[in-house]
Amino acid sequence: MAAAARHAPLGQRDALSLLRAEHDMLLRLFHEYELLQSCQARDDGRKALLARRICRELMVHAALEEQAFYPAVAQAAGSALLDDALVEHDAQRLLIGQLRSLYPDDPCFGATIAVLAEETRHHIAHEQGALFGCARSCGLDLQLLAQQLAARRKALERGTDAHAAAAHAAAFAWSPRLDE
Numbered sequence: 001m002a003a004a005a006r007h008a009p010l011g012q013r014d015a016l017s018l019l020r021a022e023h024d025m026l027l028r029l030f031h032e033y034e035l036l037q038s039c040q041a042r043d044d045g046r047k048a049l050l051a052r053r054i055c056r057e058l059m060v061h062a063a064l065e066e067q068a069f070y071p072a073v074a075q076a077a078g079s080a081l082l083d084d085a086l087v088e089h090d091a092q093r094l095l096i097g098q099l100r101s102l103y104p105d106d107p108c109f110g111a112t113i114a115v116l117a118e119e120t121r122h123h124i125a126h127e128q129g130a131l132f133g134c135a136r137s138c139g140l141d142l143q144l145l146a147q148q149l150a151a152r153r154k155a156l157e158r159g160t161d162a163h164a165a166a167a168h169a170a171a172f173a174w175s176p177r178l179d180e
């Protein structure tokens with residue numbers, strides 16, 4: 001997908017360029033954390049803020065895919081293709097749970113983010129390869145799906161229905177260690 005398509009106005013993007021833009025945002029956040037980690041100056045406050053944002057964005061993004069993108073792929077091509085992706089989302093949630101139980105000055109904090117970043121990069125490569133390829137070849141209406149994804153994202157950010165509310169609550173859960 002050309003960079004121009006990824007930066008097209010929201011209404012003109014197809015579902016895959018929308019998801020790619022979300023993936024790029026997640027990768028940028030991890031990169032930002034890695035830069036912060038490599039600085040000599042210790043800044044636990046900024047690390048906590050960034051880690052909290054990474055956790056929230058990842059949780060909302062995973063819910064968006066599970067509530068809008070994966071069902072569309074499953075309907076068009078069967079659900080077996082999604083097994084790995086769902087396990088990868090569960091692994092991300094476990095790591096996020098672990099991260100939320102650590103203080104930023106804990107020696108395991110940086111290592112947990114590093115593993116989460118690695119998992120996420122692997123997961124994104126898998127999605128943009130196998131799943132995006134399938135979404136393109138199985139006849140999904142990618143413009144319509146883009147509208148559904150945009151609407152779902154708004155619902156998840158606001159928690160406007162039962163599914164969205166549960167995912168919103170999990171994504172924005174208060175963490176005593178990261179929110180202090």
Ligand SMILES: [Fe+2]
Pocket residue numbers: 061062065085089123127
């Ligand atoms: Fe995903």
